[in-house]
Amino acid sequence: MTRLSVNINKIATLRNSRGGNNPDLIQVALDCERFGAEGITVHPRPDERHIRYQDVYDLKKVIATEFNIEGNPLEDKFCELVLAVKPAQVTLVPDALGQITSNHGWDTIINKDLLIKLIDQFKSAGIRTSIFVDPVLEMIEAAAETGTDRIELYTEPFATEFPTNPTTAVAPYRKAAFRANQLGLEVNAGHDLSLENLAFFKANVNPLHEVSIGHALICDALYYGLENTIQLYKRQLS
Structure with missing residues (x-):
């Protein structure tokens, strides 16, 4: 079964736009779990323009499913946060400072030694x-040499090409997942x-353990409601 982790960054963006606590990020996370999400994802950035570092500490106290923290491990503050909170999973993302959203994966060949060091640190903390x-494929093969438990495939290129040529769009992801599985x-x-x-x-992509979805899911929730939207996404994964 593929698990659905809901990224709640956009909830924090909405809250921060007015300076108060509406919507209540913690309550939304709890409701996502209650409505069927198997995990909660956050991606704190140095400028705290959406998820704040304090949010991460507060969420850790209440999340009953899987807590996934994404971010750039080249930021010392991010690593300190993850090691203090000890989420179920940390996803290492090579974001540049001030980047609007993630737009590429790691070069795991060039950064292999760095990733080995970081991953050993996080795995030593459980x-x-x-x-x-x-x-x-070359990046996935190098990723396997870092000692990581998982990879997260960056799917924007698939989503962009999907409306016009879905078979071509998904082909590299099918091959990538197959190769990753071969490598453990x-x-x-x-x-x-x-x-x-x-x-x-x-x-078309197997095995697939987890998807992390935020922007599209929150947009859909404006029309369908949060509970119904989470169920709609879970249905797509069933």
């Missing part, structure tokens, strides 16, 4: 590790997965 990667890596995926493309992606 935290499952995942590396954000493009669906490139579990596979997550995320970025621009939606109600329109998720079922096709799931049907």
